[in-house]
Amino acid sequence: MIHFDNVAKRYPTGKESLTGIDFNLEEGEMAFLTGHSGAGKSTLLRLIGLLERATRGQVWVNGRNLNRLYGRDIPYHRREVGMIFQDHRLLHDRTVFDNIALPLIIAGAGRKEIRRRVRAALDKVNLLNKEKSQPISLSGGEQQRVGIARALVSKPPVLLADEPTGNLDPYLSQEIMHLFTQFNQVGVTILIATHDIDLIRTLGQRIIHLREGQIQYDVKKATP
Amino acid sequence: MSKKPSQRRQSKPDIGVLGWLARHLQAVISALGRLLRNPFSTLMTTAVIGIAIALPSGLVLFIDNVRQVSDDWQGVLNLSLFLDPVVTDQQAAQLSERIARHPEIASVRLVTKQQAMQEFRQLSGFGQALDLLEDNPLPAVILVQPTSAHNIEQLTKRLQSRQEVELAQIDLQWLQRFDAITRIAERSVFILSGLLGIAVLLVVGNTVRLEIQNRYREIEIIKLVGGTNAFIRRPFLYEGVWYGLFGALIALGLVVTALSMLQEPVQALAGLYQSDFSLAWVNPNILMSILLGGPALGLSGAWVEVNHQLRKMDPQN
Ligand SMILES: Nc1ncnc2c1ncn2[C@@H]1O[C@H](COP(=O)(O)OP(=O)(O)O)[C@@H](O)[C@H]1O
Ligand SMILES: [Mg+2]
Numbered sequence: 001m002i003h004f005d006n007v008a009k010r011y012p013t014g015k016e017s018l019t020g021i022d023f024n025l026e027e028g029e030m031a032f033l034t035g036h037s038g039a040g041k042s043t044l045l046r047l048i049g050l051l052e053r054a055t056r057g058q059v060w061v062n063g064r065n066l067n068r069l070y071g072r073d074i075p076y077h078r079r080e081v082g083m084i085f086q087d088h089r090l091l092h093d094r095t096v097f098d099n100i101a102l103p104l105i106i107a108g109a110g111r112k113e114i115r116r117r118v119r120a121a122l123d124k125v126n127l128l129n130k131e132k133s134q135p136i137s138l139s140g141g142e143q144q145r146v147g148i149a150r151a152l153v154s155k156p157p158v159l160l161a162d163e164p165t166g167n168l169d170p171y172l173s174q175e176i177m178h179l180f181t182q183f184n185q186v187g188v189t190i191l192i193a194t195h196d197i198d199l200i201r202t203l204g205q206r207i208i209h210l211r212e213g214q215i216q217y218d219v220k221k222a223t224p
Numbered sequence: 225m226s227k228k229p230s231q232r233r234q235s236k237p238d239i240g241v242l243g244w245l246a247r248h249l250q251a252v253i254s255a256l257g258r259l260l261r262n263p264f265s266t267l268m269t270t271a272v273i274g275i276a277i278a279l280p281s282g283l284v285l286f287i288d289n290v291r292q293v294s295d296d297w298q299g300v301l302n303l304s305l306f307l308d309p310v311v312t313d314q315q316a317a318q319l320s321e322r323i324a325r326h327p328e329i330a331s332v333r334l335v336t337k338q339q340a341m342q343e344f345r346q347l348s349g350f351g352q353a354l355d356l357l358e359d360n361p362l363p364a365v366i367l368v369q370p371t372s373a374h375n376i377e378q379l380t381k382r383l384q385s386r387q388e389v390e391l392a393q394i395d396l397q398w399l400q401r402f403d404a405i406t407r408i409a410e411r412s413v414f415i416l417s418g419l420l421g422i423a424v425l426l427v428v429g430n431t432v433r434l435e436i437q438n439r440y441r442e443i444e445i446i447k448l449v450g451g452t453n454a455f456i457r458r459p460f461l462y463e464g465v466w467y468g469l470f471g472a473l474i475a476l477g478l479v480v481t482a483l484s485m486l487q488e489p490v491q492a493l494a495g496l497y498q499s500d501f502s503l504a505w506v507n508p509n510i511l512m513s514i515l516l517g518g519p520a521l522g523l524s525g526a527w528v529e530v531n532h533q534l535r536k537m538d539p540q541n
Contacts, residue, residue: 053541079450103449
């Protein structure tokens with residue numbers, strides 16, 4: 001589903017954030033991307049979402065070579081990749097419902113379908129009673145769940161999360177990670193960047209560890 | 225399967241004509257809503273656009289009106305044919321009849337040598353002295369009114385080339401000078417329109433750029449979840465159209481006000497020239513140009529600016 005072939009990324013500042021990245025994430029697989037701050041986790045995820053382009057090598061997602069996606073193809077690629085961020089990236093002048101509906105509105109879904117699918121997504125993240133709230137009135141964990149609902153409302157085959165538990169206490173973090181493993185069980189391919197190794201050790205998932213822009217180790221199944 | 229040799233290209237989801245219309249209508253209305261939510265800054269922007277459109281439009285209208293008058297005056301353009309003094313009054317009468325039959329000539333009036341002498345006698349007061357003259361030295365004159373002022377130069381040349389005609393002279397040559405002046409004025413207004421049109425593009429572009437900066441986070445998020453450039457562009461384009469339309473309406477208001485303020489003194493001036501000229505004439509072509517040109521300029525200004533900003537947001541190597 002996601003394939004990196006000798007990928008390097010150098011920012012215009014000259015900073016080489018990734019060098020010689022090779023890995024493969026199968027359809028329906030789930031993995032954690034770990035490493036210290038500055039190791040290149042966010043950069044790697046940004047390449048998958050085509051927020052940045054690789055300077056060298058090839059990135060394949062869902063059978064498509066991202067090097068060859070331009071213009072109109074980019075938004076359609078992003079609709080297949082749900083993205084979740086530490087800072088949630090919610091629109092604060094819209095309700096929870098409208099935030100989650102955004103990907104569906106963009107895709108031109110009908111009113112009824114939007115209503116049905118937003119409710120289903122809210123149900124999955126346990127926020128059914130908050131649909132009319134403003135994001136700002138929610139707790140950090142709730143806001144993150146709104147972000148997750150928005151990422152999965154259009155049922156993308158790939159879900160990326162960049163430090164989704166960064167600002168949450170251990171209990172809420174566990175809860176969020178539990179949500180992700182649930183989505184993975186229904187077949188979504190998931191890649192989660194985190195520096196919280198303690199949190200994920202117990203989950204027994206594949207871990208790809210980055211250090212200074214290179215993969216230091218890639219353990220298929222961590223022992224709990 | 226993570227690797228496939230071929231690239232899959234998704235097509236746009238089919239949302240139907242009604243869905244498409246509904247999306248656009250929604251965008252039109254929400255763009256209007258955004259403009260009205262900031263009435264003061266909207267008024268400032270549209271006033272600038274309105275003035276920029278009103279200036280050349282008003283001048284075009286003014287010139288257009290003046291042209292109407294000068295067209296009226298074309299009708300009174302005359303030719304005077306001074307005949308050779310040896311031509312007798314009888315010959316002159318024959319000649320004037322022949323000229324009158326010509327399709328390019330509306331009417332002729334012959335002033336015979338005798339009539340000329342009489343007129344001169346009355347006007348000059350040299351009555352007695354003139355009696356001493358053996359021959360009448362004054363030429364007969366044929367006053368010619370052409371059907372149109374269009375080929376008046378050629379007509380003059382042709383009449384001049386007649387043997388009996390000593391001098392063919394166009395009256396009111398100043399009218400042609402006037403014509404030349406209005407042509408210069410028209411050209412100047414054309415250049416001015418171009419410059420102020422560019423100004424409108426820049427004003428709308430700048431307004432849209434500020435709007436994009438204000439909503440940068442929102443645009444980023446829309447792009448993040450797969451919004452196409454067309455989707456992001458749409459509300460800004462409609463904003464541009466609204467700015468242009470409001471500007472055009474303000475321009476119309478300004479022009480009409482200016483014309484009605486000029487009406488009274490212009491009529492007073494026209495009265496001095498025995499003309500019933502008034503500034504009431506609003507050329508429908510100019511009216512349509514303002515009403516369509518404003519929104520078109522707004523649309524173009526927004527289009528250029530949004531695309532420029534969106535290109536900067538494309539993923540980089
Ligand atoms: N937009 C950018 N421009 C320049 N350098 C960047 C940019 N984003 C990240 N970097 C640099 O690239 C390196 C990797 O950053 P990042 O991918 O954010 O790491 P992580 O997410 O693991 O903390 C860091 O040294 C960072 O300073
Ligand atoms: Mg990061």
